Amino acid sequence: MKIVRISFIAAALFALVPLASQAQHSHKPGTAAHGHQAAGESHAHKSPHGGIVRTAGKYHIELVQQASEVHVYLLDANEKALPLDRSTGTAMLLSTAGKTSSVKLTPTGDHFVAAVPAGTTLRTAIVSLKANGSSLSARFEKLDKAAKSTKAVSAAYTCPMNCEGSASDKPGSCPKCGMALVKKS
Structure with missing residues (x-):
């Protein structure tokens, strides 16, 4: 009877281990926390630039996939793009054909850009x-499936000052200069 009780307790503890391993953090003081199982896990919030957001320590990394780059x-805890002063980066890309390539991420305004080798489906x-x-x-992961499931959305709004990174599919304000975005003609 004692062995059965110990086995039951051990099984219950093993069942609770995944719950105990989830890290909780809050984006703003006074807001409800949300859980992430580990760095790099999918992020529960909308992505500010229409890509995929993953947790990376106290930061977030958003990947936006385009045809050739x-x-x-x-991003910070409030999902605002951080300045890239003295920041560097690389990306290891695996294609659907099983080919791997390493590309340097080049800082461009408030984000990095890397060219995807021609004819590559990530x-x-x-x-x-x-x-x-x-x-x-x-x-x-599963970028090839994500690319197929998302509709190609052309940016309908842009900054009248043509600030880089201001294109959006909805009205708002420019992340660089703060001016109201205008509808493209």
Whole structure:
């Protein structure tokens, strides 16, 4: 009887281990926390630039996939793009054909950009950044399925000052200069 009771308690503890391993954090003081199982896990919030967001330590990394390039944003806890002063990065890209390539991420305004080799359909991208004294990484998988399931949305709104990174599919304000976005003609 004692062995059965100990076995039952052990089974109950093993069942609770995944719940105990989830890290909780809050984006703003006074808001409800949400759980992430580990760095690099899918993020529960909308992505500010229409990509995929993963947790990376106290930061977030967003990957936006376009036809011939990937855009990578380093985001703070409030999901605002951080300045890339003295930041560097690389991305390991795996194609659906099983080919792997390493590309350098080039800082461009408030984000990084890397060219995707011609004719490549991405399956996985592993992004590694060095920023603010931290080494960060995130893994983005099933990109080929995500690309097929998302409709191609052309940016209908842009900044009248033509600020880089201001294109959006909805009205709002420019992340660079703050001016109201205008509808493209």
